[in-house]
Amino acid sequence: MTLVGPRAPSDEALVRAHLDGDRAAFGALVQRHQRLVLALVRRYARTPEESADLVQQSFLRAFTAAGRVFPRMRLSEEGAFRAWLLRVAVNVGKNHARDGRRWRLEPVESLDLRAAESSGMTERLEAEQHRRLVRAALDALTRRQREVFALRVDGELPFADVARVLGITENNAKVHFHHAVRRLRERLGGEVER
Amino acid sequence: MSVECERLGALLSQRRRGELSSEDARELDAHLAGCARCRDEAAGLQAVLAAVELPPVSIQELEALRSRRIGEAPPPVARSSAWS
Numbered sequence: 001m002t003l004v005g006p007r008a009p010s011d012e013a014l015v016r017a018h019l020d021g022d023r024a025a026f027g028a029l030v031q032r033h034q035r036l037v038l039a040l041v042r043r044y045a046r047t048p049e050e051s052a053d054l055v056q057q058s059f060l061r062a063f064t065a066a067g068r069v070f071p072r073m074r075l076s077e078e079g080a081f082r083a084w085l086l087r088v089a090v091n092v093g094k095n096h097a098r099d100g101r102r103w104r105l106e107p108v109e110s111l112d113l114r115a116a117e118s119s120g121m122t123e124r125l126e127a128e129q130h131r132r133l134v135r136a137a138l139d140a141l142t143r144r145q146r147e148v149f150a151l152r153v154d155g156e157l158p159f160a161d162v163a164r165v166l167g168i169t170e171n172n173a174k175v176h177f178h179h180a181v182r183r184l185r186e187r188l189g190g191e192v193e194r
Numbered sequence: 195m196s197v198e199c200e201r202l203g204a205l206l207s208q209r210r211r212g213e214l215s216s217e218d219a220r221e222l223d224a225h226l227a228g229c230a231r232c233r234d235e236a237a238g239l240q241a242v243l244a245a246v247e248l249p250p251v252s253i254q255e256l257e258a259l260r261s262r263r264i265g266e267a268p269p270p271v272a273r274s275s276a277w278s
Contacts, residue, residue, distance in 0.1 A: 018268065027265030035251075038259060043248055048258035056264045063269045134246050153246065178235075184242045 011081040015070055018063075030059055033085060039154050040086065041093040043135075054096055058089040083165040090150050097135060137187035145180035148173050199225075199232050206239050210247070 009017070011032070017025035034055055041054035062085045069084065138146060144166070151162045152173075163173040205214060205222045214222070226233050 023268050026268035030265035034259060034264065038251060038255065042251070042255065048252065048254040051255050052258040052262045052264075055259055056262055059264055060269050066269075130245075138246070153243065154248065181239050181242050184246065185238045188242065188245055 010078060012078065015066070015081050019066065019070065026059075026063065029081070029085075033082065034059075036155055037085065037089045039156070040089040040150055041096070043138075043150075043154055044093040044097045054092055055089075057096075058085065058092045061092060062088040079164055083167070086151065086155065086165050087147070090147050093150070094146065097139065133188060137184050140187055141180050141183060144168075145176050145183065148176040149180040149184075152177055199229065199235075206236055206243075210240070210243055 009028070011029060014025040014029050018029070037055045037058050038051060041058060042051040045051040045054055065088075070081075138149070141149065147166055148162055151157045151165055152159065155162075157165070159170050159173045159177070162177075163170040166173065168176075205218055209219065209222070226236060
């Protein structure tokens, strides 16, 4: 199946084929979108395997709801499936972070810092501490701000695309991004001035 | 905030990733030179993006993804014919 070029089937055509029992259609959709889904969820994973888990979960969750969601979706509208999948991926990442709060909040200070220094682990500890601060700051954003920020920064989507995915205007997406940046700057304080 | 200012966020994040065309870069620099508010916004945005940016996707991540063979196991789907 050709996935690129003018003769490539649209996502929506592939979704229809999948629902009609074409097993290759699902694979084609995965192949087309898995890199972007990975970009959206990897922030919330500790290991490459966990990232792959979250990508898998995103596709499975998006398709498990297919019977309920796809018929209502305007599949004649280009981009409808992609928008749905990316919204699912952003939420899978966020939910994973929320569910993992217990381990994430395990204090770095509880580790043996002297041992860490002597074995050259200080930089790693600092990096981990930084990662936690960033996550906490992202957690403090409103849902919409987080979605816009993730799609724009992690997904590298243009604002027009971010707006299409979230069903908001482009201007609205820019405003949410602007507020998200301002809030992150406040929350991260000295971390962003380094 | 003017339309010109609104484009700034997108252009700045593109510049960080080396995606900005030379034409856009010139336009952005010209705007920043004359707009104090945007210079401040730009400094804030650059600092935040530098703090939150993830490293590029690693070979290990791609291999873990590939080995998962996600596309080979389509989930069962409840059929419906209510297409729009």
